[in-house]
Amino acid sequence: MTCFKFATLNINGLHSKTRIGMLRDFLRSQDIDIVFLQEVTNHALQDVYGYNMYLNVGTDMRGTATVTKQDLQITNINKLPSGRGMTADFRGVKLINIYAPPGTAKKRERKQFYSSEITLLFQNIQTNILLGGDFNP
Numbered sequence: 001m002t003c004f005k006f007a008t009l010n011i012n013g014l015h016s017k018t019r020i021g022m023l024r025d026f027l028r029s030q031d032i033d034i035v036f037l038q039e040v041t042n043h044a045l046q047d048v049y050g051y052n053m054y055l056n057v058g059t060d061m062r063g064t065a066t067v068t069k070q071d072l073q074i075t076n077i078n079k080l081p082s083g084r085g086m087t088a089d090f091r092g093v094k095l096i097n098i099y100a101p102p103g104t105a106k107k108r109e110r111k112q113f114y115s116s117e118i119t120l121l122f123q124n125i126q127t128n129i130l131l132g133g134d135f136n137p
Contacts, residue, residue: 008132036097038134058083098133
């Protein structure tokens with residue numbers, strides 16, 4: 001059985017080149033195979049050498065991303081238009097990355113997210129699931 005290192009990180013925008021470099025260094029030093037990112041705003045993240053970046057920046061300009069080592073293949077990538085979730089298939093496992101609306105001011109939006117929007121990510125799944133993200137309970 002092959003083992004993979006997985007991480008999930010809320011990057012809160014991550015705008016500076018220095019912080020993007022810190023993310024890159026973390027991925028390499030920890031030898032992370034797959035990482036889910038939340039609060040993604042910056043398309044410059046695609047420049048993390050040695051990794052593939054699958055972005056889903058949504059309508060409020062924040063979203064999710066799934067990052068894999070270049071030699072790992074994910075397929076059937078589905079994205080919520082809001083940017084708050086995405087799925088992909090990886091070696092018989094459904095990867096699900098979510099970023100729920102944060103804070104008390106977005107309580108209604110968060111309830112809507114959990115009661116209807118997120119259900120789109122779980123349709124027709126007949127395999128193992130790896131769920132990660134920022135749930136903002």
